[in-house]
Amino acid sequence: MATPLHFGFFSSFSAPAWHAPDDRMFGDDWPSGGYHSWLARRVEAAKFDFLFFEDTSGVSRINNESIDTDLRYALSAPKNDPVALITYLSAVTERLGLVATASTSLYPPFLLARLYSTIDSLSRGRAGWNIVTSSENESAQNFGQDALLPTQQRYDKAEEFVEVVSKLWGSWDADAVVKDLANNVYTDSSRVRSIDHAGEHFKVRGPLNTYPSPQHRPVFAQAGGSPRGRDFAAKHAELIMSVTIGGVEAMKEFREDIHARMRAHGRDPREARIVYALHPHITENVSTFRRSITDEQLVPVLGKHGAHLGVDLLTYDLDRPFPTDVEASGTTSMLTSLKEKGRRGITLREAIIDFHWGDxxxxxxxxxxxIAENLISAMDEAGGDGYIFMATQDANRAVIDGIIDELVPELQRRGAMRTDYAGSTFRENLFAF
Structure with a gap:
């Protein structure tokens, strides 16, 4: 491998180990930020590029029914706001990129632009924004909406949202703050402009009123799996996460498709880094590990992913292939993967284990x-820029120690993972190689 790969670590500002088979109370101080402060320092010491936080803004009702399943199994709630968390984590880390999710369907663009500009300054240039359009009506109903817009309209709105926040971040030149004591001028007003945006969804005068941050705007991250989501990522994102299941061929298809879409938008494929989502589990006996996963462990996982899909996965037979005619109102990438495995005769049980515990x-x-050899071999064949290790709600000490104390050194020994940071900002490190 000529150059190292890029590695991220995926988490959630929620109970970190509640779905683990044991040590389930590990990190129970998570609401205070204590657990993620510990995790961020460990991830940074291991030289990961970034720590990435998902988010949702509602308590899920499976099939629009009771909130009991969500709350009983801690699927989407309780969960705290990761945008606030990465601000806190910026004070206990120095080089680690910090990515938080925020929805274009729920935030006003000026508020988001001002917030991420502030975080980028507080972190000295390490902020990332995971751009989502949301997938649950429960979230929309907390923000004065009866329901989310249909998927295509959500992406239309997201296009305008990104246009507005980009104009706001660009409303100050990088050198606008002159601090000219002799002439009593702090900011040169000729280098700051209104944006006067008036579109279908937003009307924003501008300019932004924050100090120009080190990166000037956060790193854009996106994980859309539908054709429209892929196109949005190809047009805007600098960090693109694929949650595709299906091995090397699926990875290769995703990369080739994204690069083709980037070229169609006039972008050089080198302007984005593609990372594949992965659930590594360190064990000496693969078959024993997979057989040890109980139905009780599967129930909350099915509930959680079903809520994001808009499909009650708990109603399907675990030991039969997932039907290929199921339609979903939410996230589409996982549904596509479940159908593909179903077409190949893989049971829902095995497909969910692949998705959540390691493909x-x-x-x-x-x-x-x-695992290190397999990951390197897969990347050599499929192409891409790295991996993001998923660790949500089963991240007890054994899971974390396995990744950081065992897998990371193996990757570093093989030259597949950096041993030090090349730059000081998130964007510098992401595009250092």
Whole structure:
């Protein structure tokens, strides 16, 4: 491998180990930020590029029914706001990129632009924004909406949203603050402009009123899996996450499709980094590990992913292939993967284990040395820029220690993972190689 890969760590500002088979109370101080402060320092010491936080803004009602399933199994709630969390984490880290999710369907663009500009300054240039359009009506109903817009309209709105915040971040030149004591001028007003945006969804005068931040705007991240989502990512994102299941061929298809879409938008594919979502689990016995996963462990996982899909996965037979005619109102990438595995005769049980505990097709369950070799081999064949390790709600000490103390050194020994940071900002490190 000529250059190292990029690595991120995926988390949630929620109970970190509640779905684990044991040590379930690990990190129970999570609401205070204590657990994620510990995690961020460990991830930074291991030289990951970034720590990435998902988010939702509602308590899910499976099939628009009771909130009991969500609350009983801690699926989407309780969950605190990761935008506030990355501000806190910026004070206990120095080089780690910090990415938080915020929705174009729920935030006003001026508020988001001002917030992320502030975080970028507080973190000295390490802020990232994961751009989502949201997928649950429960979230929309907390923000004065009866329901989310249909998918295509949500992306139309997101296009205008990104246009507005980009104008706001660009409303100050990088050198607008002159601090000219001799002439009593702090900011040169000729280098600051209104944006006077009036569109279909937003009307914003501007300019932004924050100090120009080190990166001037956060790193744009996106994980859309639908054709429209992929196109949005290809047009705007600098960090693109694929949650595709299906091994090397699926990885290769995703990368080639994204690069083709980027070229169609006039972008050089080198302007974005593609990372594949992965659930590595360090164990000496793969088959024993997979057989040890109980139905009780599967129930909350099915509930959680079903809520994001808009499909009650708990109503399907675990030991039969997932039907190929199911339609969903929410996230589409996982549904596509479940259908593809179903077409190949893979049961829903095995497909969910692949998705949540480590994809058997990529060899991401096993001894650390084997996983490292498998990940390098898959990347050499499929192409891409790195991986993002998923660790949400089963991230007890054994999971974290396995990744950081065993897998990371194996990757570093093989030259597949950096051993030090190249720059000081998130964008510098992301595009250093």
């Amino acid at each position: 058997d097709e990529l060899g991401s369950i096993g001894p650390a040395s084997s």
